[in-house]
Amino acid sequence: MDVLGGLSQFIPELALICGGMVLLIYGVFNEKNAGPTVSVAAIGVLLAATLLVAASYGQDTTVFAGAFKIDAFSSFSKIVIFAAAAFAIMMSDKYLSADQLSRFEYPILILFAAVGMALMVSANDLIALYMSIETQSLALYILAAFNRDSRRSTEAGLKYFVLGALSSGLLLYGASLVYGFAGSTSFDAIAKVATADGAGPGLIIGLVFLICGIAFKVSAAPFHMWTPDVYEGAPTPVTAFFAAAPKFAAMALFARALVGAFPEAIDDWRPVIAMLAVASMAVGSFSAIVQTNIKRLMAYSSIGHMGFALAGLAVGGPAGVSAVLIYMSIYVVMTVGVFACILLMRRRGGNSEAIADLAGLSDTDKSLALIITILFFSLAGVPPTGGFFGKFFVFGAAVEAGMIWLAVIGVLMSAVAAFYYLRVIWVMWFDEPAAAFERGGAAHLGFTAIVAALLMIPGFWFLIGPLKSAADNAAMALF
Numbered sequence: 001m002d003v004l005g006g007l008s009q010f011i012p013e014l015a016l017i018c019g020g021m022v023l024l025i026y027g028v029f030n031e032k033n034a035g036p037t038v039s040v041a042a043i044g045v046l047l048a049a050t051l052l053v054a055a056s057y058g059q060d061t062t063v064f065a066g067a068f069k070i071d072a073f074s075s076f077s078k079i080v081i082f083a084a085a086a087f088a089i090m091m092s093d094k095y096l097s098a099d100q101l102s103r104f105e106y107p108i109l110i111l112f113a114a115v116g117m118a119l120m121v122s123a124n125d126l127i128a129l130y131m132s133i134e135t136q137s138l139a140l141y142i143l144a145a146f147n148r149d150s151r152r153s154t155e156a157g158l159k160y161f162v163l164g165a166l167s168s169g170l171l172l173y174g175a176s177l178v179y180g181f182a183g184s185t186s187f188d189a190i191a192k193v194a195t196a197d198g199a200g201p202g203l204i205i206g207l208v209f210l211i212c213g214i215a216f217k218v219s220a221a222p223f224h225m226w227t228p229d230v231y232e233g234a235p236t237p238v239t240a241f242f243a244a245a246p247k248f249a250a251m252a253l254f255a256r257a258l259v260g261a262f263p264e265a266i267d268d269w270r271p272v273i274a275m276l277a278v279a280s281m282a283v284g285s286f287s288a289i290v291q292t293n294i295k296r297l298m299a300y301s302s303i304g305h306m307g308f309a310l311a312g313l314a315v316g317g318p319a320g321v322s323a324v325l326i327y328m329s330i331y332v333v334m335t336v337g338v339f340a341c342i343l344l345m346r347r348r349g350g351n352s353e354a355i356a357d358l359a360g361l362s363d364t365d366k367s368l369a370l371i372i373t374i375l376f377f378s379l380a381g382v383p384p385t386g387g388f389f390g391k392f393f394v395f396g397a398a399v400e401a402g403m404i405w406l407a408v409i410g411v412l413m414s415a416v417a418a419f420y421y422l423r424v425i426w427v428m429w430f431d432e433p434a435a436a437f438e439r440g441g442a443a444h445l446g447f448t449a450i451v452a453a454l455l456m457i458p459g460f461w462f463l464i465g466p467l468k469s470a471a472d473n474a475a476m477a478l479f
Helices: 003-029 035-056 072-098 105-120 126-144 151-182 187-193 201-217 227-233 236-243 245-261 266-290 294-315 317-343 366-380 386-400 404-430 443-456 458-476
Strands: 061-063 068-070
Touching (some): 003 035, 003 061, 003 068, 003 105, 072 105, 105 126, 126 245, 151 227, 201 266, 227 236, 227 294, 236 245, 236 317, 245 266, 245 294, 266 294, 266 404, 294 386, 317 366, 366 386, 366 443, 386 404, 386 458
């Protein structure tokens, strides 16, 4: 396919790039009026997702000499990523204005990060994989340190940058080993070499380093050390974005890299992924118990949830990949909703982040307490919420693949994790009331929180069928 034909497959991404450039020029000349850039950026990302649904969903083609693959898997992933990015932009407007952080660069950085994520889920080549990850990461480094006047924010950005550089080194070293022993950077060519009988020690060592590099991006233990500090130090809207879209994109890249480049070597990478899953579930579940800051609690919660998703990836096969897509889609909705609620925890003088600040919320703001309760029940996997169905598909796939031990560990870690979710719910409903949170100008946040809560109980019962069908179709595109 020629260059123009290849570019035609990336119309949503090109539209976001061009739109970001236009907004950048507008912002330079209208720096004091950054409001329109937020609205235009959010609408642009939603339109890109809509364009994917209308035009390219289900295509199966490679472009740029096989470097990128456009199929149902990439389209499904891009739709979730763009939707999460749009909500992250919309949630940030009032918060950034109240904290004197309303600068036009913020939504533009999210646009460019979303483009990098969209390329990640389409990458079919080691070079394309690395370039797309760095496209995303460069924007995320800046976003983590967006509040330049805050020591915590600059520290978060520095930690993320330094550890991100380390992960890039691991990724590049693994990619170089894979290239050296396979003789190609293309996933299709690597797959022909990495067969069950032909995968040599050098190729397997390269694969392990590759897994370590990508594991950092999903904050899987033991590569999770950046997550709590970055979540706590970054501005809360940035943390909401970090916890949703990049995690989904990295997990989708994980699936494409392993299944696309090493499908016959599953017995070599399955134990590594299973160990990462168990470690992440354990670290996330036990470490969150002692947290008093709700953003740090959500950081360890995300580590645990990545462990559950990795359990599905360890299964391999269409059922495992489908379970991962379903789980991560539900996780994105839950996470965006919870962070919308965290952004609503505002008193005079700034946002509240302590779990103790939620004390007696049922008396001061019953609707917010109910929304948080629903979302936390879903994060804990309590039936009949969406989170329960996500874990049901992951553990079901593990049992069908004969990995009963992994499913049992997952259920036990879910029980441990339920403790700290229920502890927050207890604080809201049974402790003496703390001072009420302020209200006003938070329509986007309230809308996001309500939609997320509705999707987790009544809405999900109607959406589970279409979501399962779309995820199955997307997973089959990798095989």
